[in-house]
Amino acid sequence: MRCPFCGSENSQVKDSRPSDENSAIRRRRICSDCGGRFTTFERVQLRDLIVVKKSGRKVPFNRDKLSRSIEVALRKRPIEPERIERLVTGLVRQLESSGETEITSAEIGELVIAALRELDPIAFVRFASVYRDFRDAGDFQSVLRELASDGGGGREAGDDFRDSDDNAIDKKF
Ligand SMILES: [Zn+2]
Numbered sequence: 001m002r003c004p005f006c007g008s009e010n011s012q013v014k015d016s017r018p019s020d021e022n023s024a025i026r027r028r029r030i031c032s033d034c035g036g037r038f039t040t041f042e043r044v045q046l047r048d049l050i051v052v053k054k055s056g057r058k059v060p061f062n063r064d065k066l067s068r069s070i071e072v073a074l075r076k077r078p079i080e081p082e083r084i085e086r087l088v089t090g091l092v093r094q095l096e097s098s099g100e101t102e103i104t105s106a107e108i109g110e111l112v113i114a115a116l117r118e119l120d121p122i123a124f125v126r127f128a129s130v131y132r133d134f135r136d137a138g139d140f141q142s143v144l145r146e147l148a149s150d151g152g153g154g155r156e157a158g159d160d161f162r163d164s165d166d167n168a169i170d171k172k173f
Pocket of ligand 1: 003004005006007008031032033034035036
């Protein structure tokens with residue numbers, strides 16, 4: 001594993017333990033050359049996923065990017081890191097088991113929005129407001145209405161989202 005600090009490929013595992021309810025192995029490593037410490041995770045990967053951007057460009061799915069975008073939405077919210085980790089694992093499993101190798105960034109965004117809606121209303125609004133690329137207060141109100149409704153009627157804002165150009169979500173996944 002290449003050291004993220006100096007680029008050396010010599011590192012030693014100092015500690016190895018199960019993580020994320022035994023769905024991952026967490027390893028603490030130390031670089032033999034610069035002494036830098038970093039953590040790696042080993043996880044089951046059922047399928048190699050490709051994210052299709054709005055432009056049509058394809059990039060490998062990156063779990064860390066997904067995880068970071070969710071962590072940003074949940075910043076300072078009373079949700080334990082383990083719970084976030086489980087959420088991310090659940091989303092990745094959903095994506096991997098969807099039967100499709102290629103998924104659009106918009107599909108990922110909508111999955112995250114649906115998951116955050118269940119988990120935390122503040123994070124839901126934060127995420128939805130960024131990823132649906134809000135242009136005016138009306139967009140914000142439609143998300144609040146979606147939050148207030150009990151499912152079913154909530155797809156309108158998502159449809160708007162898919163039609164909008166140059167979407168922020170494209171840059172994230
Ligand atoms: Zn190093």
